[in-house]
Amino acid sequence: MKYSLLLNNQRVEVEAPGDISLLKLLREYLHLTGTKEGCDVGECGACSVLLDGKLVNSCMVLAAQAADREVITIEGVCLPDGSPNDLQQAFIRYGAVQCGFCTPGMILAGEALLADNPQPTRTEIREAIAGNLCRCTGYQQIVDAIEQTSLSRKEKKGHA
Amino acid sequence: MESFETIRATSVSEAMTLLNEPGLRSRALAGATDIMLLLRHDPHYCDRLVDISLIPELRKIEEQNGRVIIGAAATFNEVMESPLVQQTAPALVQACHSVGAVQIRNMGTLGGNVVNAAACADSLPALICLDASTSILTPAGGQSMPVSRFVTRPNHTLLPSGGLLLSLSYPIPASGSRSAFLKLGRRNAMAISRLTVAALGRLNDDGRIAEARLVTGSATPSIERLAAVEELLLGEAPSDLLFNLAARATVAEMLRLSGRRWSSEYKIPALEAMTARILGQVFPLAAA
Ligand code: FES
Numbered sequence: 063m064k065y066s067l068l069l070n071n072q073r074v075e076v077e078a079p080g081d082i083s084l085l086k087l088l089r090e091y092l093h094l095t096g097t098k099e100g101c102d103v104g105e106c107g108a109c110s111v112l113l114d115g116k117l118v119n120s121c122m123v124l125a126a127q128a129a130d131r132e133v134i135t136i137e138g139v140c141l142p143d144g145s146p147n148d149l150q151q152a153f154i155r156y157g158a159v160q161c162g163f164c165t166p167g168m169i170l171a172g173e174a175l176l177a178d179n180p181q182p183t184r185t186e187i188r189e190a191i192a193g194n195l196c197r198c199t200g201y202q203q204i205v206d207a208i209e210q211t212s213l214s215r216k217e218k219k220g221h222a
Numbered sequence: 223m224e225s226f227e228t229i230r231a232t233s234v235s236e237a238m239t240l241l242n243e244p245g246l247r248s249r250a251l252a253g254a255t256d257i258m259l260l261l262r263h264d265p266h267y268c269d270r271l272v273d274i275s276l277i278p279e280l281r282k283i284e285e286q287n288g289r290v291i292i293g294a295a296a297t298f299n300e301v302m303e304s305p306l307v308q309q310t311a312p313a314l315v316q317a318c319h320s321v322g323a324v325q326i327r328n329m330g331t332l333g334g335n336v337v338n339a340a341a342c343a344d345s346l347p348a349l350i351c352l353d354a355s356t357s358i359l360t361p362a363g364g365q366s367m368p369v370s371r372f373v374t375r376p377n378h379t380l381l382p383s384g385g386l387l388l389s390l391s392y393p394i395p396a397s398g399s400r401s402a403f404l405k406l407g408r409r410n411a412m413a414i415s416r417l418t419v420a421a422l423g424r425l426n427d428d429g430r431i432a433e434a435r436l437v438t439g440s441a442t443p444s445i446e447r448l449a450a451v452e453e454l455l456l457g458e459a460p461s462d463l464l465f466n467l468a469a470r471a472t473v474a475e476m477l478r479l480s481g482r483r484w485s486s487e488y489k490i491p492a493l494e495a496m497t498a499r500i501l502g503q504v505f506p507l508a509a510a
């Protein structure tokens with residue numbers, strides 16, 4: 063079938079089978095490999111993307127369900143010049159990236175949380191990333207990075 | 223060659239037509255969180271999926287004639303964030319909250335949970351505790367039945383072929399009622415539930431129990447209110463002693479309904495403790 067979607071703020075069209083997951087459409091037909099395939103059964107969050115602004119596991123969504131809707135992948139999270147944004151910088155600074163496999167999903171989970179709840183508590187941060195597994199960091203650094211980003215975004219807003 | 227097709231329906235009548243086209247095995251698709259797993263085991267599970275998740279009328283949550291009506295395609299997150307559900311059914315809010323992680327709650331729907339009726343479907347004990355009913359549309363017309371009758375056993379319901387679950391609804395509990403839901407799972411976000419309890423209770427003016435409802439999930443083959451335990455509570459004044467008695471009666475009911483199993487050794491003390499705890503939540507003890 064022919065898919066049309068608003069992907070990272072750009073209208074894209076692609077021809078692909080009608081029975082594949084959104085994850086497969088992104089990686090194999092649109093060649094956006096930033097979204098990772100971990101478990102392919104909805105348990106690890108490595109494939110997290112935003113569908114109409116909501117965090118979902120792209121392995122658990124049929125590509126056909128995303129047709130004509132808005133999808134944001136990790137490739138769409140950056141500063142206007144393409145460099146890492148503040149949350150991504152904080153992940154680097156706090157050592158929240160080790161092998162990096164969980165990172166795209168973690169960043170999207172973090173952005174989804176901060177969009178919804180700009181000043182989350184640490185418990186709320188933990189809950190927001192509860193569906194994202196990380197085998198390397200032990201999570202502490204990830205929670206720190208999201209918390210710091212929330213604080214610095216608040217400060218920026220205060221100064222603006 | 224594609225093993226199935228997916229078509230998005232924009233209205234209930236369009237969905238009914240698509241679901242009932244002769245010669246095709248069609249199934250309704252809402253959040254996809256269960257169906258994706260089925261399709262992985264069996265890509266030829268059906269010929270056509272009819273995506274009903276964007277039909278506006280199936281996502282509404284509203285009050286009508288003393289009942290809260292929840293569209294079958296409302297997601298767990300939409301249900302738990304609805305002020306109407308928060309005010310009338312904390313047990314359902316807590317049950318939806320305990321489903322998976324945010325990624326699953328953003329896609330998974332209340333209707334899907336009921337129609338698939340997994341043994342571990344967290345919403346079922348809460349809905350049955352709320353005396354919830356289903357509203358179903360079939361090619362022959364509409365019908366309604368209690369959730370407790372609709373779900374016959376794990377993975378089996380009375381949904382007629384070609385039928386579509388439109389909504390779930392429950393009568394708004396009498397004022398002064400409290401409800402709660404507890405789940406014992408292993409890893410928080412993803413634990414498919416091992417043991418759940420839902421309870422609803424109300425005290426009369428002299429502090430005695432005027433209404434008591436108790437339902438356990440994943441403990442018995444069919445999910446229903448435990449009348450024997452509810453009777454034991456009615457008319458009594460709340461006390462820890464009473465809650466412990468009721469907890470023991472709950473365990474006795476579980477053993478009567480499902481027999482002793484390999485898991486009983488684990489479930490007996492767990493269910494007993496959870497029951498006593500949830501009764502303490504819905505029946506506040508008079509300040510000593
Ligand atoms: S790859 Fe989708 S949740 Fe693991």
Ligand code: FES
Nearest residue numbers: 160161196197198
């Ligand atoms: S950094 Fe390796 S899995 Fe998270």
